[in-house]
Amino acid sequence: MRYMVWLLVVALIILRQDLWLWDNGTLVFGFMPITLLWQGGISIGAACVWFLATIFAWPTDLIEEVEKQSEGGE
Amino acid sequence: MVPLIVICIYLALLLGLGIFASTLFRGSSKDYMLASHSIGPFLLLMSLFGTTMTAFALVGSTGEAYAEGVGVYGLLASSSGIIHSLCFFVLGIKLWSLGKKYGYTTQIQYFRDRLQSDKIGILMFPILVGLVVPYLLIGVMSSGTVVSAVTQGAFRNEFFATHDYGVPPALGSLVISIVVLVYVFFGGMRGTAWANAFQTMVFMVLGIITFWIISSELGGLQAASQAVAEKHPSKLIRDVAQQDLDTYESDLAKWRTLAEYNYAANEAGTLKLTDEQKQEAVGAYKGPKIGNWKARAEATFAAKNNLLNLSTLDKNKAYVMQDDRFMPEEVPSSWSVAILSGEELNHVPRNEAASERAFTDETYSKNIGHPDDDLDPNDPSKGKKWTRKRAEGVYKATKWSPEKPHGMHYLEFISYMFVPLSVGMFPHLFQHWLTAKSASSFKLPVVLHPLFIAIVWIPCVLVGVWATSAMNGPAPMIPPHFNQNAVLSKMVSDMSTPLLSGLLIAGVLAAIMSSLDSQFLCIGTMFTEDIVVHYGGKDRFTDKQVVIIARCFIIAIVAVTYGLSLLEPRSVFSLGVWTFAGFSSMFPLVFASLYWKRLTKPGAYACVISAFAMWCYFFYDSDFAGNTQYTVLHMNPAATMVIGSAIAMVVVSLVTRPPSEEHLKRFFPEKS
Numbered sequence: 001m002r003y004m005v006w007l008l009v010v011a012l013i014i015l016r017q018d019l020w021l022w023d024n025g026t027l028v029f030g031f032m033p034i035t036l037l038w039q040g041g042i043s044i045g046a047a048c049v050w051f052l053a054t055i056f057a058w059p060t061d062l063i064e065e066v067e068k069q070s071e072g073g074e
Numbered sequence: 075m076v077p078l079i080v081i082c083i084y085l086a087l088l089l090g091l092g093i094f095a096s097t098l099f100r101g102s103s104k105d106y107m108l109a110s111h112s113i114g115p116f117l118l119l120m121s122l123f124g125t126t127m128t129a130f131a132l133v134g135s136t137g138e139a140y141a142e143g144v145g146v147y148g149l150l151a152s153s154s155g156i157i158h159s160l161c162f163f164v165l166g167i168k169l170w171s172l173g174k175k176y177g178y179t180t181q182i183q184y185f186r187d188r189l190q191s192d193k194i195g196i197l198m199f200p201i202l203v204g205l206v207v208p209y210l211l212i213g214v215m216s217s218g219t220v221v222s223a224v225t226q227g228a229f230r231n232e233f234f235a236t237h238d239y240g241v242p243p244a245l246g247s248l249v250i251s252i253v254v255l256v257y258v259f260f261g262g263m264r265g266t267a268w269a270n271a272f273q274t275m276v277f278m279v280l281g282i283i284t285f286w287i288i289s290s291e292l293g294g295l296q297a298a299s300q301a302v303a304e305k306h307p308s309k310l311i312r313d314v315a316q317q318d319l320d321t322y323e324s325d326l327a328k329w330r331t332l333a334e335y336n337y338a339a340n341e342a343g344t345l346k347l348t349d350e351q352k353q354e355a356v357g358a359y360k361g362p363k364i365g366n367w368k369a370r371a372e373a374t375f376a377a378k379n380n381l382l383n384l385s386t387l388d389k390n391k392a393y394v395m396q397d398d399r400f401m402p403e404e405v406p407s408s409w410s411v412a413i414l415s416g417e418e419l420n421h422v423p424r425n426e427a428a429s430e431r432a433f434t435d436e437t438y439s440k441n442i443g444h445p446d447d448d449l450d451p452n453d454p455s456k457g458k459k460w461t462r463k464r465a466e467g468v469y470k471a472t473k474w475s476p477e478k479p480h481g482m483h484y485l486e487f488i489s490y491m492f493v494p495l496s497v498g499m500f501p502h503l504f505q506h507w508l509t510a511k512s513a514s515s516f517k518l519p520v521v522l523h524p525l526f527i528a529i530v531w532i533p534c535v536l537v538g539v540w541a542t543s544a545m546n547g548p549a550p551m552i553p554p555h556f557n558q559n560a561v562l563s564k565m566v567s568d569m570s571t572p573l574l575s576g577l578l579i580a581g582v583l584a585a586i587m588s589s590l591d592s593q594f595l596c597i598g599t600m601f602t603e604d605i606v607v608h609y610g611g612k613d614r615f616t617d618k619q620v621v622i623i624a625r626c627f628i629i630a631i632v633a634v635t636y637g638l639s640l641l642e643p644r645s646v647f648s649l650g651v652w653t654f655a656g657f658s659s660m661f662p663l664v665f666a667s668l669y670w671k672r673l674t675k676p677g678a679y680a681c682v683i684s685a686f687a688m689w690c691y692f693f694y695d696s697d698f699a700g701n702t703q704y705t706v707l708h709m710n711p712a713a714t715m716v717i718g719s720a721i722a723m724v725v726v727s728l729v730t731r732p733p734s735e736e737h738l739k740r741f742f743p744e745k746s
Contacts (some may be wrong), residue, residue, distance in 0.1 A: 012156050012458045016148065017488055023313035027303060031295035033310040033539075039152040040532050045522035046155040053159075054517045059167055063513045066171040 001056040008049045016042050077567075078225045078241065080576025081583065085253050088587070091269055092257025115518040118506060120271035122519050123526050129652035131530050132281065132585050136565075137558030138647035139538025141702070143309035145482050146538070149490045150651075151531040155524030155614055157432075157494035162520045164508045164604045165498050168668045170516070172741065181504040181664075182604040188667050188741060190733065191675045194682075195604050201686050202501050203597055205656040207635055208649050208699075213590040214247045214295055214632075214639040217583060218557060221246030222565035224579040226461055227445040238461035240445050247340055247639050250280030250583060251632050259625055269591060273584035278529060280581025284566060285533035285573075291569040299536075301543040308540045312482040325476040326416055330393065334382045335373030337392030345381055347372055362548055365472035390414050397475045398428035416478045433462060434467035441465065463560075470555035477554060480703070489709035491718045496657035498664045502596040521672045534562070541565055559646050597631055598624035648699040651710070652689075659685035659715035662723050670727075671738050677727025685719035 018038050028033040139146045169184070176574050178184045181202075182195040226240035232238065241249075257269055290297035299310075307315035338345035347355065356368060363437060384392065389465045390409040394401055399422040432438040441449060443459030450456045460468070476607030497503050510516065541561050544551040550563060602624045606615065615623065663681045666673040692711040696704035706714045 009156065009160060013491070016152050016156065016491070016701075018148065019487075022484075023248070023311045023315075025303060025307050025310040025315070025338075027299050027310070031299040033144045033299070034313065036147055036532065036535060038526050039148040040636060041154040041522045042148075043155040043528035046159065047521055050159045050163075050524065052519045053163060054520060057163070058517075062167065062171055066174050067512075069176050 001052075005049065005053045005057045008052070012042060012046055012049060015045070075228045076572035077532065077576035077579060078228045080223065080416040080573065081177060081580055083224075084580040084583070085249070088269060089253060089256055090272070090522075091272060093259045109215055115515045117268070117271050118510065119514050119519040119522055119526075120274045122503065122506065123274055130212060130589075130646060131527075132277065132534055132582050133220065133559055133562055134212070134645075134647035135531055135534040135649050136538040136541070136562040137560075137645065139309075139535040140541045140552065140561045141558050142482065143312065143314035144539055145487065146647075147531055147535045148312075149482075149487060150493060151527050151535075153491050154494040155354045155527050155685070157491065158497050158523055159520045161495070161497045162507075165448050165664055165668060166503075166516055167513055169504070169507040169565055169664075170510055170513050173510075176506045176740075179505065180508070180600050180603045181499070181501060182600065184504075185663075185667065185678070189673075189678045190737060191678070194675070194678060195608065197679065197682055199600065199604055201660075201682065202499075202600065203631065205653055205689075206501065206593055206597055207631070207638070209653040210590060210593055210631070210635040212587045212637055212646050212649050212653075214251055214635050215649075216587045218243030218245075218247030218639065219559050220563040220579055220586075221250070223463075223560050224567050226463075226567075227237040228443065228652060229326035239255050244640055247636060250587060251590070251636055254587050254594060255628065255632060258591050258594050258628070263349050264344075268592055270588045273588040277581040277585040277588070278526070280578050280584075281530055281533060284570075284578045284581070285537060286564055287570050287578075288537055298544075301545075302539055305543040308481070309542050312487065314479045314481045317372045318479040322416075322478055328374075328397070329475050331377045331382070332366075332370055332373040333392040333396030334384055334389055335376050336369060336396055337388060338376075338382055338384060339372075339393070341395065342384070342388060344383070345376060347376065347381075351375065358646050364549065365468045367472075386410055386413060387473065393419055393475070394422055396473065397422075397424065398473070399424045416475060419475060421480070429466045429469050432465040435469070438465045438469050460728035465557060467553040471553040474555055483705070483708040485708040486705055486710060489713035492658055492712040493651060493654045493710060494658075495661040495712070496654035498661045501600060502592045502672070504664075505596055505599065529619045537562065537565060568717065577591035594632065599626040601627040610737075618741055645699065645702050648696075648702045648704075651712075652693060652696075652699050655710065655712035655715060655727060656685075656689045659689055660717050666723060666727075668741075671742055672727055673723070674727045674730045674731055674732060676730040677723045681719045681723035684714055684722035688715045688718055 016039070018035060021035045021038055024034050028034050028037050135146060135151070172178065172184065176184075176187060178187070182198055185198065186192055221241050222237060222243040223240070225246075226238040228241070229232075229239045231239075234242070237243070288293050289298055290335065291300070291594065302309050306318060308318040310429075335345070340349070351373060352368075355371045358375065359371035361367060361370060387405070387410040391405070391411065392400065393414055397419060399419070402422070425674050433442065438460075442458040442462055442465050443449075445458055445461050447459045448456070449453045449459055538561060541552045541564075544565070546568065552564060556564075562582065563579065567575050570578065571662075602620050606623050607620065660682060663678055666681075667678070688711075690713070692706060694703070696711075704711070
């Protein structure tokens with residue numbers, strides 16, 4: 001799952017380069033420029049991916065080790 | 075006067091908050107600068123967001139969207155949502171673990187230890203502080219601009235006449251700087267974090283209200299966007315729409331006729347219309363009767379009747395003069411052969427101060443006065459008197475050549491991914507990473523940061539884009555050549571009641587101040603920890619003296635920044651991007667220090683020196699951020715700087731002696 005999270009991060013970086021919408025001036029819902037909607041979607045997608053990252057890719061080992069060491073030292 | 079009162083009340087509230095936080099101050103320098111490591115996830119989120127997305131996000135993004143269109147969001151907002159959180163993961167947690175182990179409080183302490191080099195601190199300190207200054211400048215400059223814009227007409231005294239009877243921008247900037255200084259001084263890190271959280275909430279809530287009011291005033295979301303699609307479709311894409319090109323060509327042709335007429339009539343003396351001809355010209359004129367409209371009417375008449383007979387050289391001279399550009403001492407021979415294109419004309423430097431002629435030229439100056447007074451007391455339907463800003467705007471809009479629409483380059487868009495890497499080296503964030511109470515405090519900011527960016531940026535970008543097509547009666551609400559830093563405040567003051575204007579501008583000021591406060595405190599901490607205590611010795615100064623020294627240094631930096639803000643203003647967006655690009659250029663160093671054992675001290679020096687040298691050169695080459703379109707090989711300079719400094723670091727590291735195994739074990743412990 002950890003690798004999946006990092007793959008999603010790479011996917012976000014690729015999807016952010018929406019060159020395919022470069023000259024598309026469509027107004028979605030009659031007011032939202034399609035490229036702005038896409039990029040806003042990337043922001044929401046980023047929040048979701050980072051949420052997954054905090055669950056599946058959080059470096060718990062490193063954190064526990066440091067906290068143990070600092071408790072031992074204090 | 076109402077907006078001014080609201081702003082004053084808000085500033086008083088903020089001071090109260092800082093003073094309240096000071097009652098919790100434990101008196102030690104550690105508490106003052108680091109709040110004794112007691113900042114939790116919520117305050118951390120608000121503080122981080124408040125610092126990274128402020129004057130730049132509100133004033134800058136609106137102005138840049140007005141100038142460049144919706145592509146601005148993709149340039150920095152969506153990329154920041156991905157990269158900022160990535161840096162938290164890749165750098166933040168590792169740095170936190172090292173800070174916890176070895177007790178670092180500033181990034182220079184970390185680099186000194188990691189690179190076994192005392193002098194790296196001497197090299198990095200002025201560079202880091204120097205890069206923070208343009209970021210502070212954005213806040214100081216913007217605060218003066220928005221306060222001045224929203225308070226125009228507040229006073230009757232002639233002393234304020236040169237500032238449209240409002241608060242002078244220099245005074246607005248000064249007051250905001252002093253207020254921030256006071257609550258930073260009283261509250262330290264804790265007061266700053268609280269004020270940051272409070273102000274971030276204020277500007278987010280008021281931002282949404284602003285968006286709703288402006289969209290309602292423009293006839294609703296759909297009507298506002300539809301107007302842009304009809305008048306300036308290029309603003310909805312990252313390319314140039316044919317319609318905008320056609321409009322530009324037509325406007326340029328009309329402008330050329332005006333320039334040729336003025337030259338023939340006033341400079342060459344080859345054309346003089348009779349009184350009858352002038353009357354006929356005025357009678358036939360159908361355009362808006364504003365500014366130099368009589369000259370435009372006569373020019374149209376002269377062109378229609380083939381009265382403009384100028385040589386190619388004279389025509390080019392006419393364009394340069396009409397556009398208030400400096401005539402070269404030696405006119406290039408090519409000017410006698412071909413007509414200058416709009417782009418070629420733009421390469422001739424313009425005398426920007428020429429727009430001040432609006433204050434002396436009777437055509438414009440006769441309308442200037444208090445914005446609450448009628449132009450004609452006997453006929454209120456003629457409207458109110460003009461502000462000096464408006465007169466200057468009308469002068470530029472009616473005299474200068476139209477602005478050529480331009481698109482974005484693919485490479486420029488892609489290369490903006492390098493800019494948010496700046497968070498890796500931002501002193502304020504680095505300090506938070508090193509000193510956070512617990513690593514789990516980072517979880518909330520990591521997840522919510524991209525969402526918060528969207529909540530603030532999307533409305534700002536839409537408002538900026540709508541501003542291109544919003545009308546004020548028959549004339550555009552924002553005239554051509556308008557100062558893009560003032561787009562948001564202009565929209566707010568023109569489209570809401572005075573009370574709401576005051577509240578909304580208080581929200582903008584909240585955003586600005588929440589950026590200034592953390593930076594002030596951070597550079598104070600760096601100075602005391604990395605210079606004063608490091609070289610003076612821990613026992614030389616008492617805790618109280620350390621706090622006083624930090625405050626004195628902060629005042630010195632604020633004074634320098636304030637002085638710079640009085641010089642020629644720059645685009646908030648451009649200055650922000652230059653600051654970010656500078657910090658990004660040193661990203662390879664922090665990344666390598668955490669993940670590359672082969673990094674050496676000379677390699678680190680090579681990275682910092684090459685990054686700084688490139689930044690200085692590019693910044694100078696861009697006319698100190700004056701050229702807002704500046705790119706290097708069609709890319710944002712950050713891309714070149716990050717790649718260049720990384721190459722310098724790797725090459726020099728590989729040819730120099732690696733650090734000892736024993737030293738490396740401290741930073742790269744073997745996994746048990």
